[in-house]
Amino acid sequence: MKALLIRDMRLAMRAGGGFGLGLAFFLLVAVIVPLGVGPEQAVLGRIAPGILWVGALLSCLLSLDRIFALDFEDGSLDLLATSPMPLEGVVAVKSAAHWLVTGLPLVVVSPILGLLLNLAPEGYVWLLASLGLGTPALSVIGSFGAALTVGLKRGGLLMSLLVLPLYMPTLIFGAEVVKRGAQGLAVATPLALLAAITAGSLALLPFAAAAAIRVNLR
Amino acid sequence: MRVQDLTVARAGIAVLEGVSFALAPGAALVLRGPNGIGKTTLLRTLAGLQPALAGKVEVGPEAVAYAAHADGIKTVLSVRENLAFWASAYGGGDVDSALAAMNLQALADRRAANLSAGQKRRLGLARLLVTGRPIWVMDEPTVSLDTASVALFAGILRGHLATGGSALIATHIDLGLEAEVLDLTPYKARAPQMGGRIGAFDEAFE
Numbered sequence: 005m006k007a008l009l010i011r012d013m014r015l016a017m018r019a020g021g022g023f024g025l026g027l028a029f030f031l032l033v034a035v036i037v038p039l040g041v042g043p044e045q046a047v048l049g050r051i052a053p054g055i056l057w058v059g060a061l062l063s064c065l066l067s068l069d070r071i072f073a074l075d076f077e078d079g080s081l082d083l084l085a086t087s088p089m090p091l092e093g094v095v096a097v098k099s100a101a102h103w104l105v106t107g108l109p110l111v112v113v114s115p116i117l118g119l120l121l122n123l124a125p126e127g128y129v130w131l132l133a134s135l136g137l138g139t140p141a142l143s144v145i146g147s148f149g150a151a152l153t154v155g156l157k158r159g160g161l162l163m164s165l166l167v168l169p170l171y172m173p174t175l176i177f178g179a180e181v182v183k184r185g186a187q188g189l190a191v192a193t194p195l196a197l198l199a200a201i202t203a204g205s206l207a208l209l210p211f212a213a214a215a216a217i218r219v220n221l222r
Numbered sequence: 223m224r225v226q227d228l229t230v231a232r233a234g235i236a237v238l239e240g241v242s243f244a245l246a247p248g249a250a251l252v253l254r255g256p257n258g259i260g261k262t263t264l265l266r267t268l269a270g271l272q273p274a275l276a277g278k279v280e281v282g283p284e285a286v287a288y289a290a291h292a293d294g295i296k297t298v299l300s301v302r303e304n305l306a307f308w309a310s311a312y313g314g315g316d317v318d319s320a321l322a323a324m325n326l327q328a329l330a331d332r333r334a335a336n337l338s339a340g341q342k343r344r345l346g347l348a349r350l351l352v353t354g355r356p357i358w359v360m361d362e363p364t365v366s367l368d369t370a371s372v373a374l375f376a377g378i379l380r381g382h383l384a385t386g387g388s389a390l391i392a393t394h395i396d397l398g399l400e401a402e403v404l405d406l407t408p409y410k411a412r413a414p415q416m417g418g419r420i421g422a423f424d425e426a427f428e
Contacts (some may be wrong), residue, residue, distance in 0.1 A: 006310075007306075007307050007310035007311055008307075008311065011299070011303075011307045014299065014303070015296060015298060017227060017297070018298040018299075054396075072240065075294075077292075078292055078293075078294055078295060078296065078297075079290050079291070079292025079294040080296070082266075082269075082271060082288065082290050082292070082294070083290070083294040083308070083349075084311070085270075086269050086271065086286065087272060087308075087311045087312060088284055088311070088312060088313060089258060089311060205293035206387070216346045221271050221272070222271070222272040222273075
Protein backbone atom coordinates (compact mmCIF):
# COMPACT_ATOMS: atom_id res chain seq x y z
CA MET A 5 0.00 0.00 0.00
CA LYS A 6 2.76 2.39 1.00
CA ALA A 7 4.71 1.35 -2.09
CA LEU A 8 1.73 2.25 -4.29
CA LEU A 9 1.39 5.66 -2.64
CA ILE A 10 5.08 6.36 -3.14
CA ARG A 11 4.96 5.15 -6.73
CA ASP A 12 1.94 7.28 -7.61
CA MET A 13 3.44 10.39 -6.06
CA ARG A 14 6.74 9.75 -7.79
CA LEU A 15 4.95 9.34 -11.13
CA ALA A 16 3.11 12.61 -10.57
CA MET A 17 6.29 14.50 -9.69
CA ARG A 18 8.36 13.22 -12.61
CA ALA A 19 8.27 14.79 -16.02
CA GLY A 20 4.89 14.38 -17.69
CA GLY A 21 3.13 13.75 -14.38
CA GLY A 22 0.07 15.67 -13.28
CA PHE A 23 1.70 17.68 -10.51
CA GLY A 24 1.45 21.41 -11.05
CA LEU A 25 -1.27 21.18 -13.69
CA GLY A 26 -4.13 21.76 -11.27
CA LEU A 27 -2.12 24.26 -9.29
CA ALA A 28 -1.27 26.32 -12.38
CA PHE A 29 -4.92 26.29 -13.44
CA PHE A 30 -6.02 27.44 -9.98
CA LEU A 31 -3.52 30.30 -10.08
CA LEU A 32 -4.65 31.33 -13.56
CA VAL A 33 -8.31 31.42 -12.53
CA ALA A 34 -7.57 33.59 -9.51
CA VAL A 35 -5.41 35.96 -11.54
CA ILE A 36 -7.77 36.25 -14.49
CA VAL A 37 -11.01 36.81 -12.60
CA PRO A 38 -10.03 40.24 -11.16
CA LEU A 39 -8.98 41.30 -14.64
CA GLY A 40 -12.36 40.29 -16.03
CA VAL A 41 -14.53 41.56 -13.21
CA GLY A 42 -12.73 44.85 -12.67
CA PRO A 43 -10.88 46.35 -9.74
CA GLU A 44 -13.85 47.07 -7.46
CA GLN A 45 -12.74 45.59 -4.17
CA ALA A 46 -16.22 45.22 -2.71
CA VAL A 47 -17.37 43.13 -5.69
CA LEU A 48 -14.23 40.99 -5.68
CA GLY A 49 -14.46 40.39 -1.94
CA ARG A 50 -18.06 39.26 -2.33
CA ILE A 51 -17.39 36.78 -5.13
CA ALA A 52 -14.03 35.54 -3.80
CA PRO A 53 -15.36 32.50 -1.85
CA GLY A 54 -17.29 31.23 -4.85
CA ILE A 55 -14.46 31.84 -7.33
CA LEU A 56 -11.89 30.14 -5.13
CA TRP A 57 -14.06 27.09 -4.63
CA VAL A 58 -15.03 26.82 -8.29
CA GLY A 59 -11.36 27.19 -9.22
CA ALA A 60 -10.33 24.45 -6.80
CA LEU A 61 -13.04 22.15 -8.09
CA LEU A 62 -12.14 22.61 -11.75
CA SER A 63 -8.43 22.17 -11.00
CA CYS A 64 -9.22 18.86 -9.34
CA LEU A 65 -11.32 17.80 -12.30
CA LEU A 66 -8.43 18.43 -14.71
CA SER A 67 -6.24 15.59 -13.51
CA LEU A 68 -8.92 13.03 -12.62
CA ASP A 69 -8.83 11.03 -15.82
CA ARG A 70 -5.20 10.14 -15.16
CA ILE A 71 -5.96 8.30 -11.92
CA PHE A 72 -6.77 4.95 -13.52
CA ALA A 73 -6.50 5.50 -17.27
CA LEU A 74 -2.69 5.44 -17.39
CA ASP A 75 -2.55 2.26 -15.31
CA PHE A 76 -5.20 0.72 -17.53
CA GLU A 77 -3.33 1.53 -20.72
CA ASP A 78 0.01 0.04 -19.69
CA GLY A 79 -1.52 -3.03 -18.09
CA SER A 80 -0.66 -2.11 -14.50
CA LEU A 81 -4.31 -2.09 -13.48
CA ASP A 82 -4.68 -5.79 -14.41
CA LEU A 83 -1.60 -6.58 -12.38
CA LEU A 84 -2.73 -4.45 -9.43
CA ALA A 85 -6.09 -6.24 -9.52
CA THR A 86 -4.35 -9.62 -9.28
CA SER A 87 -1.90 -8.46 -6.60
CA PRO A 88 -2.39 -9.17 -2.88
CA MET A 89 -3.67 -5.62 -2.32
CA PRO A 90 -7.47 -5.42 -2.19
CA LEU A 91 -8.78 -3.31 -5.05
CA GLU A 92 -10.65 -1.13 -2.54
CA GLY A 93 -7.31 -0.35 -0.92
CA VAL A 94 -5.77 0.39 -4.30
CA VAL A 95 -8.55 2.90 -5.00
CA ALA A 96 -8.19 4.51 -1.57
CA VAL A 97 -4.43 4.82 -1.92
CA LYS A 98 -4.64 6.23 -5.43
CA SER A 99 -7.24 8.79 -4.29
CA ALA A 100 -4.95 9.75 -1.41
CA ALA A 101 -2.05 10.18 -3.83
CA HIS A 102 -4.25 12.31 -6.07
CA TRP A 103 -5.21 14.50 -3.11
CA LEU A 104 -1.60 14.88 -1.98
CA VAL A 105 -0.42 16.08 -5.38
CA THR A 106 -3.54 18.05 -6.37
CA GLY A 107 -5.77 18.94 -3.42
CA LEU A 108 -3.18 19.69 -0.77
CA PRO A 109 -1.19 22.20 -2.89
CA LEU A 110 -4.48 23.99 -3.66
CA VAL A 111 -5.20 24.29 0.05
CA VAL A 112 -1.71 25.62 0.70
CA VAL A 113 -1.75 28.35 -1.97
CA SER A 114 -5.39 29.37 -1.45
CA PRO A 115 -4.65 32.16 1.12
CA ILE A 116 -2.40 33.91 -1.42
CA LEU A 117 -5.12 33.74 -4.02
CA GLY A 118 -7.60 34.95 -1.42
CA LEU A 119 -5.42 38.04 -1.14
CA LEU A 120 -5.57 38.56 -4.92
CA LEU A 121 -9.36 38.38 -4.76
CA ASN A 122 -9.61 40.70 -1.75
CA LEU A 123 -11.15 38.11 0.56
CA ALA A 124 -12.18 39.60 3.92
CA PRO A 125 -9.56 38.93 6.64
CA GLU A 126 -12.00 36.85 8.72
CA GLY A 127 -12.41 34.46 5.79
CA TYR A 128 -8.87 33.05 5.53
CA VAL A 129 -9.14 30.53 8.35
CA TRP A 130 -12.39 29.23 6.93
CA LEU A 131 -10.98 29.14 3.41
CA LEU A 132 -8.19 26.87 4.62
CA ALA A 133 -10.55 24.83 6.77
CA SER A 134 -13.20 24.34 4.08
CA LEU A 135 -10.72 23.44 1.34
CA GLY A 136 -8.84 21.16 3.72
CA LEU A 137 -12.04 19.36 4.59
CA GLY A 138 -13.60 19.44 1.14
CA THR A 139 -10.82 18.62 -1.33
CA PRO A 140 -10.39 15.01 -0.10
CA ALA A 141 -14.02 14.46 -1.11
CA LEU A 142 -13.24 15.91 -4.55
CA SER A 143 -10.42 13.37 -5.00
CA VAL A 144 -12.45 10.38 -3.80
CA ILE A 145 -15.56 11.26 -5.79
CA GLY A 146 -13.30 11.87 -8.77
CA SER A 147 -11.70 8.44 -8.38
CA PHE A 148 -15.16 6.92 -8.51
CA GLY A 149 -15.89 8.77 -11.73
CA ALA A 150 -12.53 7.74 -13.15
CA ALA A 151 -13.22 4.12 -12.18
CA LEU A 152 -16.58 4.18 -13.96
CA THR A 153 -15.03 5.42 -17.20
CA VAL A 154 -11.74 3.51 -17.14
CA GLY A 155 -11.20 1.72 -20.41
CA LEU A 156 -13.30 4.14 -22.44
CA LYS A 157 -11.42 5.94 -25.13
CA ARG A 158 -11.65 9.68 -24.52
CA GLY A 159 -13.76 9.09 -21.44
CA GLY A 160 -12.86 12.49 -20.03
CA LEU A 161 -16.03 14.27 -21.11
CA LEU A 162 -18.30 11.51 -19.85
CA MET A 163 -16.37 11.46 -16.59
CA SER A 164 -16.78 15.22 -16.12
CA LEU A 165 -20.52 14.91 -16.72
CA LEU A 166 -20.74 12.10 -14.17
CA VAL A 167 -18.57 13.73 -11.55
CA LEU A 168 -19.71 17.37 -11.64
CA PRO A 169 -23.20 16.74 -10.21
CA LEU A 170 -21.61 14.73 -7.41
CA TYR A 171 -19.31 17.67 -6.68
CA MET A 172 -22.20 20.11 -6.21
CA PRO A 173 -22.89 19.53 -2.49
CA THR A 174 -19.21 19.90 -1.66
CA LEU A 175 -19.01 23.10 -3.70
CA ILE A 176 -22.14 24.60 -2.18
CA PHE A 177 -21.27 23.91 1.43
CA GLY A 178 -17.57 24.68 0.96
CA ALA A 179 -18.25 28.09 -0.58
CA GLU A 180 -20.92 28.74 2.04
CA VAL A 181 -18.40 28.15 4.84
CA VAL A 182 -16.03 30.74 3.37
CA LYS A 183 -18.81 33.23 2.61
CA ARG A 184 -20.23 33.06 6.11
CA GLY A 185 -16.76 33.09 7.65
CA ALA A 186 -15.82 36.21 5.69
CA GLN A 187 -18.96 37.95 6.92
CA GLY A 188 -18.31 36.91 10.50
CA LEU A 189 -21.38 34.64 10.69
CA ALA A 190 -21.60 31.20 12.30
CA VAL A 191 -20.13 28.50 10.04
CA ALA A 192 -20.82 25.38 12.12
CA THR A 193 -23.71 24.06 10.01
CA PRO A 194 -22.16 24.17 6.52
CA LEU A 195 -18.83 23.03 7.96
CA ALA A 196 -20.47 20.00 9.58
CA LEU A 197 -22.31 19.15 6.36
CA LEU A 198 -19.08 19.51 4.36
CA ALA A 199 -17.29 17.19 6.78
CA ALA A 200 -20.18 14.73 6.58
CA ILE A 201 -19.99 14.59 2.78
CA THR A 202 -16.23 14.00 2.92
CA ALA A 203 -16.53 11.30 5.59
CA GLY A 204 -19.34 9.57 3.72
CA SER A 205 -17.44 9.65 0.42
CA LEU A 206 -14.27 8.33 2.03
CA ALA A 207 -16.17 5.48 3.65
CA LEU A 208 -18.30 4.36 0.72
CA LEU A 209 -16.84 5.36 -2.62
CA PRO A 210 -13.65 3.21 -2.59
CA PHE A 211 -15.92 0.16 -2.54
CA ALA A 212 -18.09 1.47 -5.34
CA ALA A 213 -15.03 2.43 -7.39
CA ALA A 214 -13.43 -0.99 -6.89
CA ALA A 215 -16.63 -2.67 -8.05
CA ALA A 216 -16.70 -0.44 -11.13
CA ILE A 217 -13.09 -1.30 -11.96
CA ARG A 218 -13.78 -5.03 -11.62
CA VAL A 219 -16.60 -4.74 -14.13
CA ASN A 220 -14.49 -2.63 -16.49
CA LEU A 221 -11.58 -5.06 -16.43
CA ARG A 222 -13.68 -8.00 -17.63
CA MET B 223 -4.69 -25.87 -10.01
CA ARG B 224 -7.66 -27.87 -11.23
CA VAL B 225 -10.06 -26.69 -13.91
CA GLN B 226 -13.34 -28.45 -14.57
CA ASP B 227 -15.76 -27.92 -17.42
CA LEU B 228 -14.87 -24.27 -17.66
CA THR B 229 -16.76 -22.00 -20.05
CA VAL B 230 -15.23 -18.60 -20.58
CA ALA B 231 -16.74 -15.62 -22.36
CA ARG B 232 -15.43 -12.57 -24.10
CA ALA B 233 -17.80 -9.58 -24.30
CA GLY B 234 -20.60 -11.82 -23.07
CA ILE B 235 -20.19 -14.43 -25.80
CA ALA B 236 -18.88 -17.86 -24.89
CA VAL B 237 -15.62 -18.59 -26.69
CA LEU B 238 -14.40 -21.80 -25.05
CA GLU B 239 -16.51 -24.39 -23.30
CA GLY B 240 -15.90 -27.58 -21.38
CA VAL B 241 -12.21 -26.92 -20.76
CA SER B 242 -10.82 -29.28 -18.12
CA PHE B 243 -7.27 -29.86 -17.01
CA ALA B 244 -5.18 -30.23 -13.90
CA LEU B 245 -1.86 -28.59 -13.23
CA ALA B 246 0.30 -30.27 -10.60
CA PRO B 247 3.14 -28.56 -8.74
CA GLY B 248 6.29 -28.84 -10.82
CA ALA B 249 4.40 -29.22 -14.08
CA ALA B 250 3.93 -26.89 -17.00
CA LEU B 251 1.04 -26.78 -19.43
CA VAL B 252 1.29 -25.14 -22.83
CA LEU B 253 -1.90 -23.82 -24.39
CA ARG B 254 -2.15 -23.80 -28.14
CA GLY B 255 -4.77 -22.86 -30.62
CA PRO B 256 -5.33 -20.49 -33.51
CA ASN B 257 -5.58 -16.71 -32.97
CA GLY B 258 -8.88 -15.69 -31.45
CA ILE B 259 -9.69 -19.10 -29.99
CA GLY B 260 -9.79 -17.57 -26.49
CA LYS B 261 -6.37 -18.24 -24.95
CA THR B 262 -6.14 -14.78 -23.40
CA THR B 263 -9.73 -14.95 -22.21
CA LEU B 264 -9.05 -18.30 -20.56
CA LEU B 265 -5.91 -16.99 -18.87
CA ARG B 266 -7.68 -13.85 -17.64
CA THR B 267 -10.43 -15.99 -16.18
CA LEU B 268 -7.90 -18.23 -14.43
CA ALA B 269 -6.11 -15.14 -13.09
CA GLY B 270 -9.40 -14.02 -11.55
CA LEU B 271 -9.86 -10.93 -13.69
CA GLN B 272 -13.18 -12.06 -15.06
CA PRO B 273 -15.81 -14.54 -13.97
CA ALA B 274 -16.35 -17.83 -15.78
CA LEU B 275 -19.74 -18.45 -17.41
CA ALA B 276 -19.77 -21.99 -16.03
CA GLY B 277 -17.48 -24.55 -14.55
CA LYS B 278 -15.05 -24.57 -11.69
CA VAL B 279 -11.52 -23.31 -11.11
CA GLU B 280 -9.88 -24.74 -8.02
CA VAL B 281 -6.83 -22.77 -7.12
CA GLY B 282 -5.27 -21.69 -3.85
CA PRO B 283 -5.76 -18.13 -2.68
CA GLU B 284 -3.18 -15.70 -4.09
CA ALA B 285 -1.37 -18.48 -5.91
CA VAL B 286 -1.49 -17.08 -9.42
CA ALA B 287 0.94 -14.57 -10.87
CA TYR B 288 -0.38 -13.26 -14.17
CA ALA B 289 1.77 -11.93 -16.99
CA ALA B 290 -0.32 -10.31 -19.70
CA HIS B 291 0.52 -8.91 -23.12
CA ALA B 292 1.15 -5.54 -21.46
CA ASP B 293 3.95 -5.55 -18.95
CA GLY B 294 2.63 -2.81 -16.66
CA ILE B 295 5.83 -0.81 -16.91
CA LYS B 296 5.91 2.85 -15.93
CA THR B 297 8.14 4.56 -18.47
CA VAL B 298 9.21 7.46 -16.22
CA LEU B 299 10.53 5.10 -13.53
CA SER B 300 13.83 3.28 -13.75
CA VAL B 301 14.01 -0.48 -14.28
CA ARG B 302 14.87 -1.04 -10.63
CA GLU B 303 12.08 1.26 -9.39
CA ASN B 304 9.55 -0.58 -11.54
CA LEU B 305 10.58 -3.94 -10.21
CA ALA B 306 10.94 -2.74 -6.61
CA PHE B 307 7.35 -1.50 -6.68
CA TRP B 308 5.98 -4.88 -7.74
CA ALA B 309 8.24 -6.63 -5.24
CA SER B 310 6.82 -4.63 -2.34
CA ALA B 311 3.28 -4.86 -3.72
CA TYR B 312 3.58 -8.65 -3.60
CA GLY B 313 5.26 -8.70 -0.20
CA GLY B 314 8.92 -8.25 -0.94
CA GLY B 315 10.73 -10.52 -3.38
CA ASP B 316 14.44 -10.16 -4.06
CA VAL B 317 14.79 -7.43 -6.69
CA ASP B 318 18.52 -7.84 -7.29
CA SER B 319 18.43 -11.55 -7.97
CA ALA B 320 15.44 -11.07 -10.29
CA LEU B 321 17.38 -8.40 -12.20
CA ALA B 322 20.36 -10.73 -12.41
CA ALA B 323 18.21 -13.67 -13.53
CA MET B 324 16.72 -11.74 -16.45
CA ASN B 325 20.09 -10.17 -17.35
CA LEU B 326 18.91 -6.66 -16.51
CA GLN B 327 21.62 -5.52 -14.09
CA ALA B 328 23.34 -3.29 -16.62
CA LEU B 329 20.01 -1.56 -17.29
CA ALA B 330 18.89 -1.27 -13.66
CA ASP B 331 19.14 2.51 -13.45
CA ARG B 332 17.93 3.26 -16.95
CA ARG B 333 14.53 4.86 -17.42
CA ALA B 334 12.07 2.27 -18.71
CA ALA B 335 11.11 4.65 -21.54
CA ASN B 336 14.54 4.00 -23.07
CA LEU B 337 14.23 0.20 -23.12
CA SER B 338 13.70 -1.78 -26.29
CA ALA B 339 10.61 -3.95 -26.64
CA GLY B 340 12.55 -7.09 -25.75
CA GLN B 341 14.15 -5.45 -22.73
CA LYS B 342 10.72 -4.31 -21.53
CA ARG B 343 9.45 -7.85 -21.87
CA ARG B 344 12.40 -9.12 -19.83
CA LEU B 345 11.47 -6.61 -17.13
CA GLY B 346 7.88 -7.82 -17.31
CA LEU B 347 9.01 -11.41 -16.84
CA ALA B 348 11.35 -10.46 -14.00
CA ARG B 349 8.20 -9.31 -12.20
CA LEU B 350 7.08 -12.95 -12.01
CA LEU B 351 10.21 -13.76 -10.02
CA VAL B 352 9.54 -11.12 -7.37
CA THR B 353 5.90 -12.09 -6.85
CA GLY B 354 6.87 -15.29 -5.05
CA ARG B 355 3.69 -16.96 -6.29
CA PRO B 356 3.71 -20.62 -7.29
CA ILE B 357 1.56 -20.63 -10.43
CA TRP B 358 2.73 -18.49 -13.32
CA VAL B 359 0.02 -17.78 -15.87
CA MET B 360 1.66 -16.32 -18.95
CA ASP B 361 0.23 -14.92 -22.15
CA GLU B 362 2.75 -15.14 -25.00
CA PRO B 363 5.75 -14.57 -22.71
CA THR B 364 8.34 -14.77 -25.47
CA VAL B 365 6.97 -12.05 -27.75
CA SER B 366 9.80 -9.74 -28.87
CA LEU B 367 12.48 -11.75 -27.03
CA ASP B 368 15.63 -12.72 -28.94
CA THR B 369 16.87 -16.32 -29.04
CA ALA B 370 19.30 -15.84 -26.15
CA SER B 371 16.62 -14.29 -23.95
CA VAL B 372 14.17 -17.07 -24.79
CA ALA B 373 16.78 -19.58 -23.67
CA LEU B 374 17.41 -17.52 -20.53
CA PHE B 375 13.70 -17.44 -19.79
CA ALA B 376 13.31 -21.17 -20.45
CA GLY B 377 16.09 -21.76 -17.91
CA ILE B 378 14.30 -19.62 -15.31
CA LEU B 379 11.09 -21.47 -16.02
CA ARG B 380 12.83 -24.81 -15.52
CA GLY B 381 14.20 -23.56 -12.20
CA HIS B 382 10.72 -22.44 -11.16
CA LEU B 383 9.26 -25.85 -12.00
CA ALA B 384 12.10 -27.65 -10.22
CA THR B 385 11.31 -25.79 -7.00
CA GLY B 386 7.70 -26.96 -7.06
CA GLY B 387 6.19 -24.09 -9.01
CA SER B 388 3.96 -24.58 -12.01
CA ALA B 389 3.30 -22.67 -15.19
CA LEU B 390 0.48 -22.21 -17.65
CA ILE B 391 1.77 -20.78 -20.90
CA ALA B 392 -0.01 -19.65 -24.01
CA THR B 393 2.70 -19.72 -26.63
CA HIS B 394 3.39 -20.74 -30.19
CA ILE B 395 7.10 -21.39 -29.88
CA ASP B 396 8.84 -24.38 -28.38
CA LEU B 397 10.50 -23.49 -25.09
CA GLY B 398 12.21 -26.87 -24.84
CA LEU B 399 10.28 -27.74 -21.68
CA GLU B 400 8.94 -31.08 -20.56
CA ALA B 401 5.45 -29.68 -20.83
CA GLU B 402 2.09 -31.12 -21.67
CA VAL B 403 0.37 -29.43 -24.57
CA LEU B 404 -3.32 -28.62 -24.52
CA ASP B 405 -4.80 -27.75 -27.88
CA LEU B 406 -7.85 -25.54 -27.33
CA THR B 407 -9.36 -26.03 -30.80
CA PRO B 408 -11.77 -28.85 -29.75
CA TYR B 409 -13.16 -26.66 -26.96
CA LYS B 410 -14.34 -23.88 -29.26
CA ALA B 411 -17.79 -22.84 -28.10
CA ARG B 412 -20.71 -23.56 -30.40
CA ALA B 413 -22.97 -20.77 -31.60
CA PRO B 414 -26.26 -20.46 -29.65
CA GLN B 415 -28.18 -21.58 -32.76
CA MET B 416 -26.20 -24.82 -32.76
CA GLY B 417 -27.16 -25.59 -29.19
CA GLY B 418 -24.31 -23.71 -27.57
CA ARG B 419 -24.45 -21.74 -24.38
CA ILE B 420 -26.00 -18.32 -24.39
CA GLY B 421 -23.75 -15.70 -22.82
CA ALA B 422 -24.76 -13.64 -19.82
CA PHE B 423 -25.28 -10.51 -21.90
CA ASP B 424 -27.52 -12.23 -24.40
CA GLU B 425 -30.22 -12.99 -21.89
CA ALA B 426 -31.95 -9.67 -22.59
CA PHE B 427 -32.35 -10.61 -26.24
CA GLU B 428 -33.79 -14.08 -25.80
